[in-house]
Amino acid sequence: MKRITLGALDYGLAFGVDRALRELAEKGRLSAVGALVATELWPREFRPLQETAEKVGNRVLFGVTIAFSGDRVAPVSSRMQEVYGERMFSREKLNFRALTRLMPDELLLEEAKAQLARYSVLMKRQPDFIAVREGLLSSMSIARLVLKAVDHADFEKPPLLISPVPPGLKALRLSRLAKAHNMKLLPRAEPLPQTDDRENLQRLLHNHFDGMSDLSFVAAIPGRADDRLRREEPRKKIAIRECQYEVLASTRFFHTLDKKDVFLN
DSSP states (O other): OEEEEEEEEEETSOHHHHHHHHHHHHTTSOSEEEEOTTSSSHHHHHHHHHHHHHHHGGGSEEEEEEOSBSSSOOOOSHHHHHHHTTOOBOHHHHHHHHHTTOOOHHHHHHHHHHHHHHHHHHHTSOOSEEEEGGGGGGSHHHHHHHHHHHHHHTOSSOOEEEOOSOSSHHHHHHHHHHHHTTOOEEOBOOOOOOOSOHHHHHHHHHHHTTTOOTTEEEEOOOOOOOHHHHHHSOHHHHHHHHHHHHHHTSHHHHHHHHHTTEEEO
């Protein structure tokens, strides 16, 4: 039997996304939920996630998706707010700064610490895993800052680290870095196919998990349309979210996992 971690990393983005993720986790159709604690909704949406975590126990991993960049997130740390106001970096700007060695290390470290603390205090539990939004953990300089923030948090049990890169040299370097901090890296596998056709997605999933290594992390973006999503995301992406939600919630998906001997870890 192959163990796969099927997870969504954008809890806190919109009510329709959050409801969908909680429902799928409670039904055993997702095995990991990552919270964006830097969103406007997180202070209102953490309580329902707490209730879901209590219902499912250790059958689902609950973690933090640290955000240093992107839209719909704002700095949590006071230092980042003072310097950059209510806007985060763009992914391109951070990647450029990493390449030119102009990374604002201390600010990013304080921001990572603040986001980890915000999750732990409100959820009343430590994160089971850490991810970084927009794949920025692929930058070794950012990875070192995140792991330093985790060390500072002094969790009783080291959280897992979600790899943003496919197996290869960079993933090996990241795994070694995580091991040096007493953390384990979950390898990245191909995310769920992004199609808005339910029948096509069911067909693609029949062979999607073939060849994946044990314990691979498979990213998904299920959700249900709501007013916020309709304002902030293109219709095509919302259709993909709804397609993934409906397929993952279906009995047919459960039978596909059983037939392919895949266990959601």
